[in-house]
Amino acid sequence: MPLTWAAPPRWWCLLVYPPTPVSTTWAYAELARRRAAEEVLSDSSPYSTLISSARGGCLDANGLWPVLENDFQPLVESIKPIVARASQLLADTAPLAHSMSGTGSTVYGIYDDRAAARRAETILQAAGYPVFLCTPVPEPIDSAPPRDTDNE
Numbered sequence: 386m387p388l389t390w391a392a393p394p395r396w397w398c399l400l401v402y403p404p405t406p407v408s409t410t411w412a413y414a415e416l417a418r419r420r421a422a423e424e425v426l427s428d429s430s431p432y433s434t435l436i437s438s439a440r441g442g443c444l445d446a447n448g449l450w451p452v453l454e455n456d457f458q459p460l461v462e463s464i465k466p467i468v469a470r471a472s473q474l475l476a477d478t479a480p481l482a483h484s485m486s487g488t489g490s491t492v493y494g495i496y497d498d499r500a501a502a503r504r505a506e507t508i509l510q511a512a513g514y515p516v517f518l519c520t521p522v523p524e525p526i527d528s529a530p531p532r533d534t535d536n537e
Contacts, residue, residue, distance in 0.1 A: 478505035
């Protein structure tokens with residue numbers, strides 16, 4: 386079944402890169418250890434609701450934002466205070482959602498207002514973090530007409 390994406394017509398993502406490495410091997414091992422000890426659980430009711438709506442054929446972005454979470458984030462933040470600080474500064478800018486990407490260390494915030502995203506960008510830059518403001522492409526890349534590389 387095709388899945389449609391009901392999202393705001395325009396939104397911005399602020400990527401914040403705390404310049405510290407995170408070992409993916411360590412992160413997965415630590416997550417496995419904590420799950421074995423039942424310290425990490427990810428089955429929130431909003432998440433279940435989101436999955437149910439996706440099964441209905443439409444994924445509403447407004448339902449997605451509240452359930453964005455990353456089980457690696459508390460693990461990484463516990464050993465990398467610079468990541469925890471970046472995440473807190475980002476949260477303080479009131480994005481629609483914020484989380485960490487993969488096993489870290491990049492954190493991100495989602496905004497439906499460009500001015501709010503720019504303000505957050507300024508705040509995080511002033512705190513010394515490398516930041517990147519981006520917006521998603523308006524359509525899937527594979528739907529673009531093929532390029533004529535012979536004439537370039």
